[in-house]
Amino acid sequence: xxxxxxxxxxxxxxxxxxxxxxxxxxxxxxxxxxxxxxxxxxxxxxxxxxxxxxxxxxxxxxxxxxxxxxxxxxxxxxxxxxxxxxxxxxxxxxxxxxxxxxxxxxxxxxxxxxxxxxxxxxxxxxxxxxxxxxxxxxxxxxxxxxxxxxxxxxxxxxxxxxxxxxxxxxxxxxxxxxxxxxxxxxxxxxxxxxxxxxxxxxxxxxxxxxxxxxxxxxxxxxxxxxxxxxxxxxxxxxxxxxxxxxxxx
Amino acid sequence: xxxxxxxxxxxxxxxxxxxxxxxxxxxxxxxxxxxxxxxxxxxxxxxxxxxxxxxxxxxxxxxxxxxxxxxxxxxxxxxxxxxxxxxxxxxxxxxxxxxxxxxxxxxxxxxxxxxxxxxxxxxxxxxxxxxxxxxxxxxxxxxxxxxxxxxxxxxxxxxxxxxxxxxxxxxxxxxxxxxxxxxxxxxxxxxxxxxxxxxxxxxxxxxxxxxxxxxxxxxxxxxxxxxxxxxxxxxxxxxxxxxxxxxxxxxxxxxxxxxxxxxxxxxxxxxxxxxxxxxxxxxxxxxxxxxxxxxxxxxxxxxxxxxxxxxx
Ligand SMILES: Cc1cc2nc3c(=O)[nH]c(=O)nc-3n(C[C@H](O)[C@H](O)[C@H](O)COP(=O)(O)OP(=O)(O)OC[C@H]3O[C@@H](n4cnc5c(N)ncnc54)[C@H](O)[C@@H]3O)c2cc1C
Ligand SMILES: Nc1ncnc2c1ncn2[C@@H]1O[C@H](COP(=O)(O)O)[C@@H](O)[C@H]1O
Numbered sequence: 001x002x003x004x005x006x007x008x009x010x011x012x013x014x015x016x017x018x019x020x021x022x023x024x025x026x027x028x029x030x031x032x033x034x035x036x037x038x039x040x041x042x043x044x045x046x047x048x049x050x051x052x053x054x055x056x057x058x059x060x061x062x063x064x065x066x067x068x069x070x071x072x073x074x075x076x077x078x079x080x081x082x083x084x085x086x087x088x089x090x091x092x093x094x095x096x097x098x099x100x101x102x103x104x105x106x107x108x109x110x111x112x113x114x115x116x117x118x119x120x121x122x123x124x125x126x127x128x129x130x131x132x133x134x135x136x137x138x139x140x141x142x143x144x145x146x147x148x149x150x151x152x153x154x155x156x157x158x159x160x161x162x163x164x165x166x167x168x169x170x171x172x173x174x175x176x177x178x179x180x181x182x183x184x185x186x187x188x189x190x191x192x193x194x195x196x197x198x199x200x201x202x203x204x205x206x207x208x209x210x211x212x213x214x215x216x217x218x219x220x221x222x223x224x225x226x227x228x229x230x231x232x233x234x235x236x237x238x239x240x241x242x243x244x245x246x247x248x249x
Numbered sequence: 250x251x252x253x254x255x256x257x258x259x260x261x262x263x264x265x266x267x268x269x270x271x272x273x274x275x276x277x278x279x280x281x282x283x284x285x286x287x288x289x290x291x292x293x294x295x296x297x298x299x300x301x302x303x304x305x306x307x308x309x310x311x312x313x314x315x316x317x318x319x320x321x322x323x324x325x326x327x328x329x330x331x332x333x334x335x336x337x338x339x340x341x342x343x344x345x346x347x348x349x350x351x352x353x354x355x356x357x358x359x360x361x362x363x364x365x366x367x368x369x370x371x372x373x374x375x376x377x378x379x380x381x382x383x384x385x386x387x388x389x390x391x392x393x394x395x396x397x398x399x400x401x402x403x404x405x406x407x408x409x410x411x412x413x414x415x416x417x418x419x420x421x422x423x424x425x426x427x428x429x430x431x432x433x434x435x436x437x438x439x440x441x442x443x444x445x446x447x448x449x450x451x452x453x454x455x456x457x458x459x460x461x462x463x464x465x466x467x468x469x470x471x472x473x474x475x476x477x478x479x480x481x482x483x484x485x486x487x488x489x490x491x492x493x494x495x496x497x498x499x500x501x502x503x504x505x506x507x508x509x510x511x512x513x514x515x516x517x518x519x520x521x522x523x524x525x526x527x528x529x530x531x532x533x534x535x536x537x538x539x540x541x542x543x544x545x546x547x548x549x550x551x552x553x554x555x556x557x558x559x560x561x
Contacts, residue, residue, distance in 0.1 A: 013512075019381050026377065120377075123362070123493065142346075158342070162486060164427070165430070166428055214357065223380070223381070226519060226538045231544060235553035235557045246502075
């Protein structure tokens with residue numbers, strides 16, 4: 001079974017971003033960038049399948065600027081076998097990413113594509129589901145457990161009321177939720193080894209994909225800010241305030 | 250041209266978020282159609298027909314729609330999409346799973362978790378864990394949207410019923426098979442619809458200690474939520490998680506107990522009307538958004554709070 005895992009380079013989750021002063025976009029110049037945390041979980045899941053002898057090859061794929069190579073090197077250090085960068089300076093929205101991923105999945109004849117459920121920058125939660133539609137295959141989004149056997153996958157999904165389990169034929173698309181696994185810490189020798197693993201660069205044109213954005217950002221603004229309130233001495237004072245001042249109980 | 254709302258429901262009843270989605274749709278036009286897809290869900294369609302503003306209910310009833318799997322439902326919506334300018338669903342896990350698949354079949358963008366509508370083609374949505382509100386304009390012929398329920402009022406349900414029209418089912422796709430579902434059973438109100446939410450974090454220390462919160466929740470008619478740390482530690486089930494990547498709540502009163510207030514947690518509760526924080530660390534970021542804070546050990550404060558509620 002050949003696995004593709006999609007990794008996105010995003011602003012590190014510890015950083016609180018702000019809109020630009022002129023509201024034209026988000027101020028992310030010179031902030032720390034990392035692999036999207038959900039994608040680390042996806043890489044971990046893929047590498048574990050490889051280590052268990054259930055996957056033959058793990059190919060990490062990223063779309064975006066040249067610096068996405070760093071993100072791909074992290075995936076290689078975690079244990080992916082090789083990497084593909086679809087390099088472009090264009091703004092990529094989920095539909096475009098899904099089209100690029102489709103083209104690569106077909107080129108590589110992937111059996112399973114793993115993605116994060118959500119990129120923590122755009123918070124879209126769309127790309128995996130779109131990819132599954134384009135490939136005409138099954139999708140298991142928000143996965144918290146993944147079991148592979150000879151003729152398919154069994155996936156547990158985190159849904160609003162609890163957990164749902166579904167069975168998929170291959171090829172299939174799975175998006176990861178937080179409880180699927182805990183990604184490993186990468187050791188130094190593996191970072192060194194990752195530098196020697198193959199990383200191929202492609203362009204959207206070579207894949208024949210039109211990546212033009214469908215949505216135009218008109219304005220990026222600050223959300224209404226909350227004022228810090230007061231500290232109360234004890235529970236009795238709190239109940240009095242909630243009842244008489246805030247009138248919520 | 251009309252607007253199509255996809256009902257979020259368990260085959261027996263509508264989920265409340267559907268009503269908030271209708272209010273969002275009503276800002277876009279007056280011809281509002283509501284699609285109910287499922288198995289043996291005529292009762293849901295009848296309930297839906299009484300939502301104020303709905304002019305027609307479409308009902309697609311077939312065995313392979315029983316679990317509303319995206320692989321089965323998306324082709325149906327794509328088939329009827331052409332008659333509509335906008336397709337909207339609540340941004341619960343069902344809508345989030347389904348609507349991107351619909352959008353890709355139609356070759357259009359999908360706009361996730363909108364919180365405001367500026368015009369029929371321009372929508373506001375939070376990005377970067379709600380640290381930025383982005384206003385996006387769409388040039389696509391059909392707008393495929395998920396709606397953040399807490400950002401819109403619930404539409405009223407009256408006595409006047411719109412017509413219910415059966416829609417022919419699409420052929421079974423058969424790509425994915427439902428096996429089972431384990432749902433959290435609770436007598437308490439649903440997290441995203443509750444007027445009061447009491448959430449616990451890592452500071453709770455264990456799953457057993459959550460009984461302190463549950464007791465309080467029962468006194469106040471509240472739902473119980475949690476931070477990611479509490480879910481990851483196995484204190485409570487995953488669907489308790491409030492935050493950027495969990496559920497978004499905006500109750501009248503939100504009580505955060507033993508929660509530090511990470512950006513990712515605040516993204517899911519900072520639109521609550523009143524926020525209370527109980528934390529032993531007076532520097533905890535949660536106090537920056539709390540209307541009322543108690544600095545103290547939760548194991549002392551919670552029993553006192555329960556007592557104070559009983560007394561008054
Ligand atoms: C990709 C990603 C997505 C995420 N999504 C979410 C999400 O949706 N929701 C979410 O909540 N988090 C999310 N997180 C995690 C988030 O970054 C924080 O790690 C998490 O919210 C911390 O939970 P906590 O406040 O319970 O724990 P901590 O940060 O450890 O805080 C525990 C608090 O309890 C207090 N405390 C301890 N003991 C006591 C006591 N006896 N009495 C009173 N106070 C006490 C401490 O002072 C401390 O402030 C996400 C993270 C990532 C990377
Ligand atoms: N530019 C990208 N490069 C690689 N993977 C991506 C990219 N954008 C999105 N993805 C994948 O799609 C998932 C969901 O992203 P989104 O739909 O934007 O929330 C991410 O977790 C990634 O796995």
